Amino acid sequence: GAVVSQHPSRVICKSGTSVKIECRSLDFQATTMFWYRQFPKQSLMLMATSNEGSKATYEQGVEKDKFLINHASLTLSTLTVTSAHPEDSSFYICSARDLIRGYNEQFFGPGTRLTVL
């Protein structure tokens, strides 16, 4: 099956610092990766779509200068939360599509719990 990993699984940082979250597809090439955030007891909200080698497409209401996304290779996308504040505390999840094998399903990483103090 298709495996997606995320690192770190949990991070606690001080307000004003930046945090980088990595998303890797371990056994397939992901031309497209997606970043979601989930608040407690709420749905997964799509933040942005990341295509390898091009700029990410952000959903309405998501600040692209605050949530920097880089998809430098077919197996790695990173999300950097810049100048984090307590309201950025959330569960961040990435997913990836295996377009080469033609799967319609997105395969999700295990998520990263961000806590900003």
Added chain:
Amino acid sequence: DQQVKQNSPSLSVQEGRISILNCDYTNSMFDYFLWYKKYPAEGPTFLISISSIKDKNEDGRFTVFLNKSAKHLSLHIVPSQPGDSAVYFCAASLTSGTYKYIFGTGTRLKVLA
């Protein structure tokens, strides 16, 4: 504007019985639908999907039904097992363009032993 809704936030079912989880959507352009299972502090796990050209898809204990005219889909789990206890999300997608998913609000299923 919630395009995908799961109106039941929670559901309790006795082990061995059928679990029926429902999902409604508003955008008639959606043409691909999926169900994911999620445990706390973990990423969603894919369960089953259905294309809009079908009205039913079955995989083991899981069956998804799609009623396009009503813009409604449902997930049937039979027989339900305690290990099925989790939060279930439906998702809708357009197969043209970015394939991005719009997730429903989730239904917490509890299967009682």
